[in-house]
Amino acid sequence: MTETKDKPSRRSFLKKSVAAGGFTLLAGAGVGEAMAAGEDNLPPNVPEWMKTLGSGVTANPYGSPSSYEKNVIRRNVGWLTATEESSINFTPIHELDGIITPSGLCFERHHGGVPEIDPEQHRLMIHGLVDRPLIFTMDELMRFPSVSRIHFLECPANGGMEWKGAQMAGVQFSHGMVHCCEWTGVKLSTLLAEVGVQKAAKWLLAEGADAAAMTRSIPLDKAMDDIIVAYSQNGERIRPENGYPLRLLVPGWEGNVNVKWLRRIKVGDQPWHHREETSKYTDLMPDGKARQFTFVQEANSVITSPCPEKPMKFGKGFYEIRGIAWSGYGKIKKVDVSIDGGMNWKTAELQSPVFSKSLTRFRLPLQWDGRPMLLQSRAMDESGYVQPTIEALRKARGLNSIYHKNSVHTWRVLPTGEVQNVQVA
Amino acid sequence: MSKSLKLLSLVFVCSIALPVLAQDKAPPKPFGFGKPATKEQVAGWDIDVRGPDGAGLPPGKGTVAAGEELYMAQCAACHGEFAEGAGRYPELVGGRGTLKSEDPRKTVDSYWPHGPGVFDYIRRAMPFGAPQSLSPDEVYSIVAWLLNQADLWPADKDLDAAGLRQIKLPNRDGFIAGGDPRPDVKPDTCMTNCRKAPPKITSDLAARLGVTPTQKTGD
Numbered sequence: 001m002t003e004t005k006d007k008p009s010r011r012s013f014l015k016k017s018v019a020a021g022g023f024t025l026l027a028g029a030g031v032g033e034a035m036a037a038g039e040d041n042l043p044p045n046v047p048e049w050m051k052t053l054g055s056g057v058t059a060n061p062y063g064s065p066s067s068y069e070k071n072v073i074r075r076n077v078g079w080l081t082a083t084e085e086s087s088i089n090f091t092p093i094h095e096l097d098g099i100i101t102p103s104g105l106c107f108e109r110h111h112g113g114v115p116e117i118d119p120e121q122h123r124l125m126i127h128g129l130v131d132r133p134l135i136f137t138m139d140e141l142m143r144f145p146s147v148s149r150i151h152f153l154e155c156p157a158n159g160g161m162e163w164k165g166a167q168m169a170g171v172q173f174s175h176g177m178v179h180c181c182e183w184t185g186v187k188l189s190t191l192l193a194e195v196g197v198q199k200a201a202k203w204l205l206a207e208g209a210d211a212a213a214m215t216r217s218i219p220l221d222k223a224m225d226d227i228i229v230a231y232s233q234n235g236e237r238i239r240p241e242n243g244y245p246l247r248l249l250v251p252g253w254e255g256n257v258n259v260k261w262l263r264r265i266k267v268g269d270q271p272w273h274h275r276e277e278t279s280k281y282t283d284l285m286p287d288g289k290a291r292q293f294t295f296v297q298e299a300n301s302v303i304t305s306p307c308p309e310k311p312m313k314f315g316k317g318f319y320e321i322r323g324i325a326w327s328g329y330g331k332i333k334k335v336d337v338s339i340d341g342g343m344n345w346k347t348a349e350l351q352s353p354v355f356s357k358s359l360t361r362f363r364l365p366l367q368w369d370g371r372p373m374l375l376q377s378r379a380m381d382e383s384g385y386v387q388p389t390i391e392a393l394r395k396a397r398g399l400n401s402i403y404h405k406n407s408v409h410t411w412r413v414l415p416t417g418e419v420q421n422v423q424v425a
Numbered sequence: 426m427s428k429s430l431k432l433l434s435l436v437f438v439c440s441i442a443l444p445v446l447a448q449d450k451a452p453p454k455p456f457g458f459g460k461p462a463t464k465e466q467v468a469g470w471d472i473d474v475r476g477p478d479g480a481g482l483p484p485g486k487g488t489v490a491a492g493e494e495l496y497m498a499q500c501a502a503c504h505g506e507f508a509e510g511a512g513r514y515p516e517l518v519g520g521r522g523t524l525k526s527e528d529p530r531k532t533v534d535s536y537w538p539h540g541p542g543v544f545d546y547i548r549r550a551m552p553f554g555a556p557q558s559l560s561p562d563e564v565y566s567i568v569a570w571l572l573n574q575a576d577l578w579p580a581d582k583d584l585d586a587a588g589l590r591q592i593k594l595p596n597r598d599g600f601i602a603g604g605d606p607r608p609d610v611k612p613d614t615c616m617t618n619c620r621k622a623p624p625k626i627t628s629d630l631a632a633r634l635g636v637t638p639t640q641k642t643g644d
Contacts, residue, residue, distance in 0.1 A: 133462040
């Protein structure tokens with residue numbers, strides 16, 4: 001190989017990689033090459049990638065992002081939890097456009113790790129106060145009439161690290177426990193009709209097939225309303241991290257009740273008061289009493305550009321403020337943006353269509369004069385609920401409730417364009 | 426017959442053989458999908474125990490002494506020899522009376538409302554990494570030891586379903602009845618001159634704290 005004497009060109013890398021049979025090798029090598037190439041690929045020069053053939057249709061039977069996007073990943077906060085199996089990571093919302101979260105970037109929250117489930121050996125059992133206790137295979141579940149819906153899913157602890165003050169220097173960590181996907185499955189009400197729910201029934205217990213056998217109690221009314229027993233996410237089967245092969249999708253309600261790896265539903269007449277609805281996922285008030293079964297994720301929003309990870313690096317001039325809003329009460333109706341810490345507000349444009357209980361993209365043009373700003377967004381939903389200030393939330397709930405912190409978020413923009421997470425009063 | 430004519434006739438034959446899509450018919454109720462769950466199948470999976478009344482508690486009993494042995498072997502590595510926790514692993518006992526404080530501690534005796542709920546959680550999820558490996562007697566024993574550590578169960582008394590139902594954990598009435606009281610904040614839709622005074626920054630440590638992971642991929 002004569003090329004080895006010279007500075008290796010992209011072509012030589014291509015040849016070597018193909019010879020080694022390693023497409024990933026090629027992708028990995030490509031990054032460094034392009035950087036070393038400097039301006040060789042810029043006008044008036046012809047870019048290297050136009051001078052040679054690219055990879056063929058068999059190179060990548062299941063596609064993955066460009067190697068140049070390898071920084072767009074879920075991240076975790078090591079100090080937050082004792083183990084990685086009972087932990088959480090965060091969606092890189094600052095890197096995403098639109099409202100659909102790519103499945104591989106959806107934040108993960110597990111209580112006993114991700115089980116590797118053979119769908120042929122997975123079953124859903126529905127029993128308890130029913131006329132016909134039944135067991136379903138995946139094939140049988142997929143025979144039922146199906147629905148597809150776009151919904152956000154948010155951990156109620158999203159933002160929970162900041163009740164006492166701003167501490168996360170990035171929107172991925174301050175707001176990244178949320179994602180939004182198109183979910184397909186059978187309505188839970190269809191399955192409940194199949195087993196014949198008895199008159200005394202008021203609650204369900206949903207149980208996962210993971211190493212925590214995680215359970216939550218859910219009111220029957222919600223089940224009859226809009227809960228989906230989902231097997232698909234963004235068009236393909238649900239990812240293992242998100243509940244493969246079967247999960248509950250409980251629109252607008254706290255992530256924890258959207259039980260993943262669903263294996264059993266028991267119908268009963270009262271809630272079970274299990275660990276995840278007593279010791280956890282309850283909201284402790286200043287008087288020492290705790291709220292329980294606070295299911296709805298109330299309206300929330302955050303500006304994702306700019307943010308600490310995406311500073312205003314071009315100096316003065318035009319920027320488009322971009323962000324996401326969502327509400328468990330229904331559709332987002334309006335999002336206002338302030339650049340002066342909530343003194344004055346301007347209404348942002350919402351990307352249509354706006355779906356109920358879904359992420360909603362908002363945008364507002366801004367001509368930045370280079371002066372410091374306190375950027376905020378404030379969402380309102382169709383129920384009339386308005387995202388509150390952190391002061392208002394603290395006044396209502398104190399500092400110890402951990403969950404459901406959906407307050408207006410503040411980014412301080414410095415004249416340098418640097419963006420910092422702050423709180424204002 | 427030419428090829429195209431043969432094909433045409435085939436299409437014709439097929440079209441009369443096809444059933445008409447019966448859109449006017451409602452789907453069957455029930456559909457008849459799924460198979461009856463047998464008693465044995467249900468018994469194997471029906472592991473839940475209801476907190477308030479202990480419905481689902483299995484037969485069996487445990488002792489504080491057996492619980493201590495099991496706890497030291499299977500639980501203490503994470504939760505500490507006195508159930509005081511270790512690092513980020515949670516403490517299980519202690520902290521009564523802290524729920525109004527700045528540092529509320531949420532243990533079995535300070536926060537959990539129901540004894541049977543403790544049984545349920547240990548049976549389904551513990552020990553971490555080997556869930557559903559303990560027999561009912563072993564779970565009763567570990568619960569007995571925990572309750573004894575919390576001065577809620579005597580060292581020399583066996584614990585069974587009846588005993589567990591009868592225990593009133595200190596925070597039993599600590600959860601607000603009546604469901605979700607939210608929305609609990611008034612909507613503020615003001616658009617101009619909404620503040621009496623300019624905003625004051627109350628917290629700006631995030632950029633300096635250094636607790637946020639970097640954006641590097643780490644490779």
